[in-house]
Amino acid sequence: MADLRCQMCGKPNPPELEECQFCGARIKPVLASTPADSRPIEAGEEPISKDASEFEKVKPAEEGSISSAENESPAEPSSDESLPLPSAATPGSDSSKGVPDELSGLGEAASEDGEAPDWLAGLRSDKPVEPEPVSSVEEEATAELGDEDWIARLGDEMKAVTPEPPAGGRSAVEALPESASEGGLPDRLQSLQPSESGVQELPAASPAISAERETGGPVPAENLPDWLNQLEETAAEPEPIPPVGGAESVPDWLSNLRPESGTLAALFGGEPQAESSSSGETPDQLSPLQADVNAAEAVEKHKDDFGVVSEPAAQTQETGPLPEWLAGIDRTAPPSGGTPALIDIDDEGNPPGEKGETAFSLEAPDWLFKLDPEQGAEKGTEKEEDQLVPGDLESAELPSWVQAMRPLESVVAEAMTAPQEDARVTEQSGPLAGLRGVLPSGPGLGPLRKPPAYSVKLRVSDGQQRYAAYLDRLVTGETKPRAVGTKRLTSNRLWRWLIALLLILAVGVPLFRGVQVAPETSSLSSDKGAAFTLISGLPADTPVLIVFDYDPALSGELEATAAPFIGKLLRKGTPLAFISTSPTGPALAERFMQTTPLVSSHQYRRGEQYVNLGYLAGGPAGMLYFAGDPTAAMPTTVDGKPAWETGPLQGIQGLSNFAAFILLTDNADTGRNWIEQVGPRLGNTPMIMIISTQAEPLVRPYFDSGQLKGLVSGLADAKIYEQSDNRPGLAHLYWSSFSVGTLVAVLLIVIGAIWSAVTGWRARRRNPGEEA
Amino acid sequence: MKIKGVFSTAIAIAVGLLVLVGYLFGYKADGSLSLLGKLQSSLLYIAVALAGFAVLVGIGNLLLVHMNKIRHKQKGAAYSFILIVALVTTLLLGLLAPYQPKAASIFNDSFNVVQLPVEASLMALLAITLTYASIRLLRRHLNLLSVIFLITALLILLGTAPWPFLGDVPFLSNIIRPFVAQIPATAGARGILLGVALGTLTTGLRILFGADRPYRGK
């Protein structure tokens, strides 16, 4: 069995529980059970479609007393002559009309039959009463309560309390039997003899009741409500009210309606069973009840909205003694789906009062039976214009809304219906266990209306299902270790190792073996020989300023590139001056002069053939400072000796006094700074740059603009110059390795790029959402 | 209106304007320094000296960071200890170099033995890393610009290095490579340089006008 969902917190609970295990709210509402379906209605369950006419087949003559009716199984609504209960109502049926489903068959029955049922016919006078379609809930509700028999008995007992029914229309009480069955009142109401009219007066602030209580006797007919008078006249035979199926169908208040009980007084706040004590009752005493009745009225109106679950018939309900004026009424009043009132009824169908009073039993007070017609006259006159004297006038058809406005009928009907609901309900659990008439639990003190039928089946489209499945895959995939990822990491490392091995072999084998696999180059140099030409034309005795502004990382390339040019200068005996804007520059310069082939062989000595000015701090600012006044910017050498007064730099005042300005750098920004700061101060001194290939693209524009007179870039240019000078150096040593290594790298890049492009395209095609 | 760091801002603007003016009016007709030129030269002298202090600040910060790492026993504190030992040893050797020839020798060798091999080895690793990265380039970014980038690089490489046993390919070495390197690449580089220069001009002027004050700190 599916879990029950709590209406308060929405959490599922086992079906056997009656209260939510999480929040303590009641799961199974305490409502009247249907005879046909004793199991409670579960959350989300489709309401069971039932024809209200099923509950109309009550044959009062056949079903016997209320007790017998209560002992019947409630599972056979068709044979059950009990009045339909809200729980068994078909949802939506006749709801548009505002008619509760359980009462929906009333009109049908009436229309089908075309005539009033027998019990009702007995209540009526000779005047034909047109079957009025039940449009008011109060009418329907009250129609359930009883038939004309007990109403007639009510009228006999009370006499004065006879508000005439509306002309042409059925009173709520009169309409009741139609909802019960074709035959007449339910069994339980059959025992409610004969003062039916008194029942109608019970919960109402009826002037007729008040009058009776005051006078202590019956109220004159002319002072009684028309409907009650009509009941007296038309109630020819007390027809047995068909028994209600199950004791729970007998409202408690009805079971307590005994002339001698007078629990109505208790309900009204007065002494129970005190007929005489009710003499002082005023309508004001009943006015508090009016609100309750009206509320019950409203509940009855929205009976269809209730997912009311009626409790099994096994629940016993105590009933109190019937009031005096209801003593003869057959306790087979049809149940209603209204708000259970404070009246309970014995499950066994005992009339109220027989088993003693309960706390919430309702009995007609004694004064109700002693109402003097004169006492109720003034109250009755208030409604005189609304009511017809039975027998005098032809009963007219009142519109439903007018019928609905009749307070007395509706109040009595609600009071009579509500107790029936309450009579079937006994709280089984919780703090109110054992009490009857407890409002059904649920959010907001019980469902005030029938909840809309929402299907629990989620309507999911195909696209939504795909998304849900995709999301599920994503979520579950998060927790699962990805074997693909691990595999990819391993393969990446292997590829890296393979590439490294191939490159090292490609570079190392020619180097280790000393094999020349690459022939001489025939390319043109980057500057088309400009630097070579310039250097060749420099005077031999004029110092040349060389700037060592490259990192030790690229010392191999720069040393190989610069060696042919510097060596040429050294062959001429040109004095040199070194400077650097890097702390490691002076060391690089020394290394270049002492270890580089083509240079070290000339054995230039520091201080004699070349001067190392050292480290110039400040970056561009230092360059500008040096450009403006080099003697002031670098007054001493790395040895601490004066640089410009003696030695190679003697007589040099400014940069323009140098034969050439040669910049060795691997950084394009450094080259740009030197060009920007020093260039304008060089005058006619040519600026030559010997750079790494990585700086060439951003330095070439300066060569194109004429700011540089010569540009030597990388191993290729060095090889060209070595060839032209016919002096092999480092470029020649590295050439084969450079050739093979570059070709292997190019092949690896081409093959690998094509493979990567294809696999990446396939991966993107397979998983559009993922990035390859 | 209170302006924070008025003194610093005034220094920056004044010094900057003086140096800038020296660009225009710093030299006389005969090439010697004018008054503005000498003023500019003095300011540059102070800047060069301050640059030396800035190098000390940087090294001191490095020392403090690693000393804190050791003090707080953070992860990698052993490596920090090695760094500090190397730093202090080298510094002491350098400070003693003029007075101790052996110290000077060791100090000078520290460059050839430690700095140069390590930096050169790191650069050698780059060759393998760049090869691997270029292989995976098209796997991640397969678009027109990536293809152009890769094809250009391959053409330059094939035009720079000779082919084993074949030598230079004249079409690649003498036509394609020079054309690509000297025309479109230079055009693009010039545009980049102009953009950099314009940006430098804008930023420098903002600083000289006091609009930007990067020296205010926190």
Added chain:
Amino acid sequence: MTVTISADLIAGIVSFLLTLMILSYLIGDNPAFRVAVYIFVGVSAGYAAAVTWWQVLLPRVVNPLLNGSFTERVLALVAFILGALLLMKLSPRTTRLGNPSIAFLVGVGAAVAVGGAVMGTLFPQIWASISVLDISNAGQYLGERLFFGVLMLIGTVTTLVYFHFGAKSTPGGPRRGKLVTVLGWIGQIFIAITLGVLFAGVFTAAMTALIERLNFIWTFLAKFF
């Protein structure tokens, strides 16, 4: 074969080991690589500090303060005071005291950068961009020079346009104009070519470094075999 243990040998061994430790990164990150890197950083920092002291601070600050002329002393004093304030940057509590020194450096640097950018790059490069169309002495290479000149001009302009990020606000969000978008797209192609040449240059330089290192290893090992 006898090998004399000399300073050169020791230096060679240390260089060799450090080279291998760095190249071991090909296998993966390992403690040997980290040790080599940390030693390198420490030695580099110590070396730079020593060089800075001997070649910058001593001759420009200390010696002039002690032995210089009045002008030199004034300048040295100013430099010393600003330098001392700059050293306050080491401590978070006194860092604000170094702001004037930073301001001095920033002001000088900005002026130098502005002057160099204008005089050394902007004017000459703009002039060079225009002068490529100078066909006065083109001779027989008129067409070639014109074609190359136009191509370079287009490349320069479109590259500059690409870096223009001004946009107009439109209902669909900020967007560049159509002309700017088209020209920027062309400039992207030129930039891609430039970066491709740059990449080839970096690779060539790295390849040369690899050759140099392998040559060193081989040379060192050859001493013993």
